[in-house]
Amino acid sequence: MGLQGTISPHIGNLSFLISLHLSNNSFFGFIPQEISHLHRLRILILSFNQLEGSIPPSIQNCQKLHTVSFDTNRLIGAIPSSFGNLSKLKDLNLQYNSLTGPLPPFIFNISSLNIVAVTSNHILGAIPNDLCSHCPNLRGLYFSFNELDSQLHSQFNNCGELLILSLAYNKLDGSISKALISNLQKLEELYLGTNNFTGVVPQKIFNHSSLQIISFVLNSLSGYLPSPGMGQSCPNLELIALGDNKLSGHIPSSLLNCSKLISIDFSENLFSGSIPKNLRNLKHLQQLFLSGNQLIGWEAKGHKEPNFISTLSNCRSLRVLFVDGNPLDTTIQDSIQNFSASFQIFHAENCQIRGHIPMGVGFLKGLIWLDLTNNNLIGNIPFTFGGLERLQRLHLHNNRIDGLIPEEICQLRNLGEMDLSNNKIYGVIPNCISNLSLLQQLYLNSNRLKSSIPINIWGLKNILFLDLSSNSLGGHLPLNMTKLESLESLDLSRNQITGEIPSIIGAFESLSYLDFSNNSFQGGIPQSFGNLKGLDTLNLSYNNLSGAIPKSLEAIPYLKNLNLSFNKLVGEIPSNGPFVNFTTKSFSGNSALCGNPIFGVPPCPKIPSYQQSKRKDIFLKCILSVIASIIIFVMLVYLLRSRRKSNMEIPTSLNALPVMEHRMISYQELCQGTNNFCESNLLGVGGFGSVYKGILSDRTIVAVKVLSLQLSGAFKSFDAECKVLCKIRHRNLVKVITTCTNLEFRALVLEYMSNGSLEKWLYSHNYCLDLVQRINIMVDVASALDYLHHGQSESILHCDLKPTNILLDEDMVAHVGDFGIAKILVKNKDATHTKTLGTIGYIAPEYGFEGKVSIKTDVYSYGITLLEMITRKKPIDDMFVGGFTLRQLVNASIPDRMMEVVDEGLLRIEDGRDTIALQSILSSIMDLGLRCSEELPDIRMDIKDVLVKLNKIKSIFF
Numbered sequence: 001m002g003l004q005g006t007i008s009p010h011i012g013n014l015s016f017l018i019s020l021h022l023s024n025n026s027f028f029g030f031i032p033q034e035i036s037h038l039h040r041l042r043i044l045i046l047s048f049n050q051l052e053g054s055i056p057p058s059i060q061n062c063q064k065l066h067t068v069s070f071d072t073n074r075l076i077g078a079i080p081s082s083f084g085n086l087s088k089l090k091d092l093n094l095q096y097n098s099l100t101g102p103l104p105p106f107i108f109n110i111s112s113l114n115i116v117a118v119t120s121n122h123i124l125g126a127i128p129n130d131l132c133s134h135c136p137n138l139r140g141l142y143f144s145f146n147e148l149d150s151q152l153h154s155q156f157n158n159c160g161e162l163l164i165l166s167l168a169y170n171k172l173d174g175s176i177s178k179a180l181i182s183n184l185q186k187l188e189e190l191y192l193g194t195n196n197f198t199g200v201v202p203q204k205i206f207n208h209s210s211l212q213i214i215s216f217v218l219n220s221l222s223g224y225l226p227s228p229g230m231g232q233s234c235p236n237l238e239l240i241a242l243g244d245n246k247l248s249g250h251i252p253s254s255l256l257n258c259s260k261l262i263s264i265d266f267s268e269n270l271f272s273g274s275i276p277k278n279l280r281n282l283k284h285l286q287q288l289f290l291s292g293n294q295l296i297g298w299e300a301k302g303h304k305e306p307n308f309i310s311t312l313s314n315c316r317s318l319r320v321l322f323v324d325g326n327p328l329d330t331t332i333q334d335s336i337q338n339f340s341a342s343f344q345i346f347h348a349e350n351c352q353i354r355g356h357i358p359m360g361v362g363f364l365k366g367l368i369w370l371d372l373t374n375n376n377l378i379g380n381i382p383f384t385f386g387g388l389e390r391l392q393r394l395h396l397h398n399n400r401i402d403g404l405i406p407e408e409i410c411q412l413r414n415l416g417e418m419d420l421s422n423n424k425i426y427g428v429i430p431n432c433i434s435n436l437s438l439l440q441q442l443y444l445n446s447n448r449l450k451s452s453i454p455i456n457i458w459g460l461k462n463i464l465f466l467d468l469s470s471n472s473l474g475g476h477l478p479l480n481m482t483k484l485e486s487l488e489s490l491d492l493s494r495n496q497i498t499g500e501i502p503s504i505i506g507a508f509e510s511l512s513y514l515d516f517s518n519n520s521f522q523g524g525i526p527q528s529f530g531n532l533k534g535l536d537t538l539n540l541s542y543n544n545l546s547g548a549i550p551k552s553l554e555a556i557p558y559l560k561n562l563n564l565s566f567n568k569l570v571g572e573i574p575s576n577g578p579f580v581n582f583t584t585k586s587f588s589g590n591s592a593l594c595g596n597p598i599f600g601v602p603p604c605p606k607i608p609s610y611q612q613s614k615r616k617d618i619f620l621k622c623i624l625s626v627i628a629s630i631i632i633f634v635m636l637v638y639l640l641r642s643r644r645k646s647n648m649e650i651p652t653s654l655n656a657l658p659v660m661e662h663r664m665i666s667y668q669e670l671c672q673g674t675n676n677f678c679e680s681n682l683l684g685v686g687g688f689g690s691v692y693k694g695i696l697s698d699r700t701i702v703a704v705k706v707l708s709l710q711l712s713g714a715f716k717s718f719d720a721e722c723k724v725l726c727k728i729r730h731r732n733l734v735k736v737i738t739t740c741t742n743l744e745f746r747a748l749v750l751e752y753m754s755n756g757s758l759e760k761w762l763y764s765h766n767y768c769l770d771l772v773q774r775i776n777i778m779v780d781v782a783s784a785l786d787y788l789h790h791g792q793s794e795s796i797l798h799c800d801l802k803p804t805n806i807l808l809d810e811d812m813v814a815h816v817g818d819f820g821i822a823k824i825l826v827k828n829k830d831a832t833h834t835k836t837l838g839t840i841g842y843i844a845p846e847y848g849f850e851g852k853v854s855i856k857t858d859v860y861s862y863g864i865t866l867l868e869m870i871t872r873k874k875p876i877d878d879m880f881v882g883g884f885t886l887r888q889l890v891n892a893s894i895p896d897r898m899m900e901v902v903d904e905g906l907l908r909i910e911d912g913r914d915t916i917a918l919q920s921i922l923s924s925i926m927d928l929g930l931r932c933s934e935e936l937p938d939i940r941m942d943i944k945d946v947l948v949k950l951n952k953i954k955s956i957f958f
Helices: 009-013 033-037 057-061 081-085 105-109 178-183 203-207 253-257 277-281 308-314 334-338 359-363 383-387 407-411 431-435 455-459 503-507 527-531 551-555 577-581 609-646 667-673 714-725 758-763 771-790 845-850 855-871 886-893 904-909 915-932 943-957
Strands: 004-006 019-021 026-030 043-045 050-053 067-069 074-077 091-093 115-117 140-142 164-166 173-175 189-191 196-199 213-215 220-224 239-241 246-249 263-265 270-274 287-289 294-296 320-322 345-347 354-356 369-371 376-378 393-395 417-419 424-427 441-443 465-467 489-491 513-515 537-539 561-563 568-572 592-594 682-685 689-695 701-707 736-742 745-751 795-797 806-808 814-816 823-825
Touching: 009 033, 033 057, 057 081, 081 105, 178 203, 253 277, 277 308, 308 334, 334 359, 359 383, 383 407, 407 431, 431 455, 503 527, 527 551, 551 577, 667 689, 667 701, 667 736, 667 745, 758 806, 758 855, 771 795, 771 806, 771 814, 771 855, 771 904, 771 915, 771 943, 795 855, 845 855, 855 886, 855 915, 855 943, 886 915, 915 943
Parallel strands: 004 026, 019 043, 026 050, 043 067, 050 074, 067 091, 091 115, 115 140, 140 164, 164 189, 173 196, 189 213, 196 220, 213 239, 220 246, 239 263, 246 270, 263 287, 270 294, 287 320, 320 345, 345 369, 354 376, 369 393, 393 417, 417 441, 441 465, 465 489, 489 513, 513 537, 537 561, 568 592
Antiparallel strands: 682 689, 689 701, 701 745, 736 745, 795 823, 806 814
């Protein structure tokens, strides 16, 4: 119900209470001891909140309890031994907390117990022996994602009623004994993945008629996979996952008689032989993972039998097929078009697939990912590919495909990645490429493309990686090309491009890799390249560039690789900034360069003093003449304007008003659109008023921010917001549609943000942001601040940046709003003083103590917000007392205990990712948050540099 705050201790006075169910709210603080007064309580469910502290041992006084669920909170400490006294307990759910200590054996003395769930805690030690001896009714044991480290012997004796056993992601070792399987007669789901089990897979497991799910992934199991026995073997098996082990031999064809199979994972093993043809009998199969083995296609040479890919077309439910890294040595036949419309992913990289890509592939309407990389494919890309309307990723690189790029490719409006590199494709890049507006990665390198690069390619606003290298492209780059703010890597090397390098490339803010080598570029290196703050690699070698090396390149902080060799550059090589780390290789082949001898060039000649004096005289004469001309021009303009004004009418107050470009909306229209500002339309309440959802007469949905005129400072807040919002336009700022004012009413009509605030997404248990969404929001907010701070002649300070003021539209794009206490900082002023304060926890130290604000004040708030987004802890959380802060918590956790402070909901979502890579990304973001929230403003990063860093993190993540 969206409830917040602490659970009141007075709840203990409800003495007749039988059921207390408060899950899926936002309660924080401790579980009240007073719950133990509820002697009639049978059901206690507090899951999906933010409760912390330890579990009160006094809960044992609630002797009638049969259901206890505390899962998905922030509880710590050991599981209380007093739980062993709850003699009627059936279901105990403590999952997704931070509980520690061993798995307590006393729990398993409760004869009524059905389910015990402690997944995702820090439970360690051994699993108690004979844990079912005193609780014969156990149905489910959920122990995954802990630190249990025992071997499995007699722990599950007498567990004949057990249906689900989940022990994945622990440190268990030894073998999977036959006795374990024999003792669990009614077992339906068995999860032993991601442990250290060795030995063979027991034969009996496939003769277990009740089993539905078997998961042994990521262990060290070896030997042959046993064949199920005859008759009704594994009749109910739906999922078998044995990936990432050391299993060898053939895949038993009898296993595929388990007709209810939905998902099979045999990937990353040592299986050999042919792929069983009776896969086609699995009518319910949805996912098949066979990657990383030594399997061959069972195409019989000299016979007309189809290969296994074609026979899989009988699996009408198949959605995902991975066969990468197997020496299939087969073809893809046109019958692939018979795959179901639900078929989504086909991965066959490095499989020795030969022949043409059949036309039939283009009829797979549901396909979203096609990867046929590193095979022996020949012929054209079929024009039927235009029918793959849902395709997002197309990877065909490292083949022998030839012909033209079909224009039908431009119909793939959902395409985000296209890699056709290292083939024999010729002709031109189609002009219609700009239709692929969602394209982020385009690799056409190492082909035989000719003509010039189409100008439309520079209209791909979302492009991150563009590689057209090693072709025969000519012509020149347009000097007025579109500014690509997201582009991170641009490689045009080894072509025949001429003309000058456009200076607009210096405005590609996210660029980290730029390679124009081995072309025929002329003219100078643009000074604007010094603005590429995130540039890591710059290669302009083997061109016809002339002029001096711009000193602006000294300002590129992360430049590690520079190659300007074999051009016609002249003058002194810069010696500061990144140039201190470069060697002669960076500059060889330019005969007229001079400077530091470590670059392999002669010292620059000193200019004689009389020549310097002569140059100074010439310089002064030029400057003085220019200044005199400017003064005369200004005076003439002033005289002309004064004379014109004297001949004009004195303007009325009406004529002096600025022209409003916003549409006019009446008070009556707002009343009607918000149902007379009904409470059911209320979106939120702020410091100076309320915000309502409204529908205008033209059906536009808006947010109406109504000022509470009786509040002190409300007029000032309204004026400040109007003053700021009338000056600015940016995709990451909340758009103002218009204002509506009279003597008794003030309102701003704003663009409606359908997904609410960042605060809602961070702290409501009905929502959770994954890491991609969080990074995108970070970039969006940084872009907005960069625009406010640097996007106009006078910097604008927000002064109250926090998650409630960051709103998300229907596409989850972030927009910064609520400028009620914003300040306009006059140009060249470093800081200003204010009496209006922002929100505690987010305000910078100099703001709170001195009322002093600058652009670095917003950077501090941004840094705190960044840390909050990763930890899901508010800076005013109850745990931050006595000078202890969110910043100190994060700083103390890096690097060894970093994952302990990361939002557990985020870790659950990103569970499938590589742990080391995930930690690296999170560490980079936390470090960014710490650098933005330094105590001294001068030490904090500039938001421009923050944006560059974030885009680097984003590119690494993707």
